[in-house]
Amino acid sequence: MKTLLNVLHKDMLIEWAARSRTVALLSFAYTILLLFAFAIGPDAGALRLHAGAYMWLGLLLTSTLLLERSMRIEVEAGALSKLLLIPIDPAGLFYGKAIANTLQLLLVGAFSVPLIFVICDATLTENIGWLGLTLILGSAGLAAPGTLYAAMTARLSGSQLLLPLMLFPLVVPVIVAAVKATSLVMLGDPMDQIGAWLTLLACFNLIYWSLCGILFGRVIEA
Amino acid sequence: MARVDLEVAAHERLLIIGPNGCGKTTLLNVLSTLLRPSAGSVSYPGLAKNPRKDIGLMGHDIGIYEDLSAADNLRVFARMSDIDPAPIRALLATVGLEAGDQAVAKYSAGMRRRLALAALLQAQPALALLDEPFAQMDPGGIAGVSKAIKALPGAVIIASHQVQHAAPLATRAILMDCGQIRWTGRADQAEAAWRALHHERGEL
């Protein structure tokens, strides 16, 4: 637990020190959302109908850059070897980094939402709390396997291609559930289905936050 | 790497020399426990049950966060290893660095190595492994690094090409060639051993 907080603190410190990169990342997310609008629009109806899908695809594409970077800072100058010699508790390292990544994804999500509402003319039919919960569960669902996979590919030559290649098929359930839940919040949920999708997201998170925590130690030792 | 049979005493200063690709870096990585040998074993009778805590490594990748300042790097590692982070300014002064806000990414090769040595001084390892501490360094940097290495408390193993700079820091030296130890002797003879290897290969 102490390791977790130390790692989280360290990652936040680095993100703050390199905040210009975070700004670039947010710009990337914005650009993707704008491009979706250009590719689909100017049919306002279609944009409004699929606003949730654009938001999550934008977040997914941004997440691969973010996750890759989060592990690159550990290996680019050998900091990971130093952590291993402390010796650091691998579970603490994983959960610290995964939570740091979740927070950054949430930041990207929080920036995307207003833009989605503006450019897609999206409406808010259900309680906005559901949208917040979807964002948290969805970001966490991308971050847990993403952190593990980033560690697996960090020292490989094709890491920028391999990471999305591994991550995308894995997070299909996250995208399906998060897009559905987001769309229901925006377009209305007459049949009370949001709960089911959020349950799916929660189950996914439960499985991968525990599984990846167990496997992470082996991966960083390798 | 093939056959290495080596014992290092506590507080000993050992120099490893040898041509490129002779196994110096591999040996250091094995000694650091980060690389598992495919055969044979390493034991650390003088160290704790989990020897990692007592081992410090400065490899080609020196083990820092590029985006943080020197002081922040030391602070982060101190926090993670439960060390008192108070004397950071003094530590940096020892290796001739200032505690500024500048990110390490902007440091020169010499400054980076001096920072890595400050981190080792902070961790006080019983066994410090240094891989090419003098690489890409100007004379001022070499003096600073030498001073910092002398200040390390435990046993120190240095792998280096710069025999003339590294030999004065060591007592004993070994010469490796093709993954094997070809010569063991006093550190002040290291340069002679180096010449003998070249002579044997017909390069001089």
Added chain:
Amino acid sequence: MKNRWEIAIGILGFLMLAVAHYIGLFVSPAEAMMGDVGRILYAHVPTAWVGLLTYLVAFIAAIGALLSGKAAWDALVEASVEVGLLLNAVLLIQGSLWAKPTWGVFWTWDPRLTTTAIMVVAFGVVLALRRQIDDPQRRLTISSVATIVAFVNVPIVYMSVKWWRTLHQNFSSPETVDPMMVIPLRLAAFGMLFISTAFVVRRWRIAMAGLRVDFEAPDLPAAPTPLKVED
């Protein structure tokens, strides 16, 4: 040719498959709703079963490899993922061929079909990773972890796609099976199982031949001659 029992099993499997398809194509009654098209069932269903079974073997082998660090388990991961992928690809082609006359399209977002398509990528990546990593222990660890995560993902993807579809509209085709159809199906399933076992074992031997060199420590060279250094 000692220890080559997998060839015998493979041939047996092919024979069983041939008999099963003869019965399935000429003896059994046509499927009630789909007619003769439904006879692809005898090829399709066994491929699906055995394909999943092969991935299960890969999953178990990956756990074994992680726990033991042994080359034999690592080779089994490589062998079973590769054969599983082959069956997976065949399954996708069969599925599309079946979908065209039945549903009028090559592709539908049926949960099983979609999950199958995703599995191809998820397990294909395992092989891509293996090609990327030279260090044998690292390759073992990374590819085992990828295999475990990919396998755990299969039921979750299936569930999510199923919900995704069924919360929209129902697209299930109830299958009532004639007992005369059960015999060729069972026969084909075991035939497929035998063939795949033969493939996996064969592939395992090939992988072992390569990995054994990687994992074993090389012979020590002769002790070096000490260097003569003048004082």
